[in-house]
Amino acid sequence: MNYLSHIGKYFLMLGQVFRRPQRGRVFKEALFREIDELGLKSLGIIMFISFFIGGVIALQTALNIESPFIPQYLIGFATKRSIILEFAPTFCSIILAGKVGSYITSSIGTMRVTEQIDALEVMGINSINHLVFPKVLATVFFYPFLIVLSMFLGILGGWVAGVTSGIFSHVDFLYGVQLQFDPFLIKYALVKTLVFAFLIATVPSYHGYYVKGGSIAVGKASTQSVVWTIILIVIANYFLTQMLLT
Incomplete structure (x- = not known):
C-alpha cells in the first residue's frame, strides 16, 4: 500500500x-543552468568511459573468437551492435542515474529541508514546475546527444584497440562496423534514451521534493533515488526491448 501511495504522489507531481x-525569463535561465549542470558536466565521464569500454568490448570479442574459420570483421560487427543496443543507451543512463540523480535529489531535498520550497509557494510560484520542469527538458533534449556521442566514441575505442594491440585488423573492424547497418537500431537506442532521461529527471526530483527531516534524510533520499531510478531503467529496458525489437 505504501508503494501505491508513492506511485500516486509521483503522478500527481508530474501533473x-x-x-x-x-515567468519566461526565469524559466530560460533555469533551463540553461540545468543543461550545464545535468548535461555538459556529464560529458567528460561519458566520453572517458565510452572510449575505453568500446576498446574492452572489441578486445574481449577478439580474444573469445578461437576458430580461424570465423572472420575477423565479426569483431567490429559485434562491437557495433553491443554498443548501440545496450552499452550506450542503457549503461550510460545507469551511470548518469548515479551521477545526476544524486545531484537532483540532494539539491531539491536541501531546498525542502531549509524551507526554500515553502518560500516559493508563499510567493505564489508553482514550486514543482519551477524546480523539476527545467530538469526534465534539459535531460530529455540533451541526453540523446550524449548517447550518440557515446556510440561514436565506443566504436572509435574499439578501432583504436585494434590499431594499438594488433590482436585484430582495424581494417576488418571497420568493415564489420559498416556491415548490415540498420538505422532502426539507432532509433531504438534513442527511444530508450528518451524514456531513461525522463526517469533520471523525475524520480530523483520526486525523492528530493518530498523528503522529510534534515541533512541525514537528504542523504538517504539521494541513495534511494539512485537505486529506484536504476531499477526502473532496467525494468523499462526490458519492456522497451520486447516492444521494439520483437
Whole structure:
C-alpha cells in the first residue's frame, strides 16, 4: 500500500510539472543552468568511459573468437551492435542515474529541508514546475546527444584497440562496423534514451521534493533515488526491448 501511495504522489507531481511556466525569463535561465549542470558536466565521464569500454568490448570479442574459420570483421560487427543496443543507451543512463540523480535529489531535498520550497509557494510560484520542469527538458533534449556521442566514441575505442594491440585488423573492424547497418537500431537506442532521461529527471526530483527531516534524510533520499531510478531503467529496458525489437 505504501508503494501505491508513492506511485500516486509521483503522478500527481508530474501533473504539476507540465503546467505552463509562470515567468519566461526565469524559466530560460533555469533551463540553461540545468543543461550545464545535468548535461555538459556529464560529458567528460561519458566520453572517458565510452572510449575505453568500446576498446574492452572489441578486445574481449577478439580474444573469445578461437576458430580461424570465423572472420575477423565479426569483431567490429559485434562491437557495433553491443554498443548501440545496450552499452550506450542503457549503461550510460545507469551511470548518469548515479551521477545526476544524486545531484537532483540532494539539491531539491536541501531546498525542502531549509524551507526554500515553502518560500516559493508563499510567493505564489508553482514550486514543482519551477524546480523539476527545467530538469526534465534539459535531460530529455540533451541526453540523446550524449548517447550518440557515446556510440561514436565506443566504436572509435574499439578501432583504436585494434590499431594499438594488433590482436585484430582495424581494417576488418571497420568493415564489420559498416556491415548490415540498420538505422532502426539507432532509433531504438534513442527511444530508450528518451524514456531513461525522463526517469533520471523525475524520480530523483520526486525523492528530493518530498523528503522529510534534515541533512541525514537528504542523504538517504539521494541513495534511494539512485537505486529506484536504476531499477526502473532496467525494468523499462526490458519492456522497451520486447516492444521494439520483437
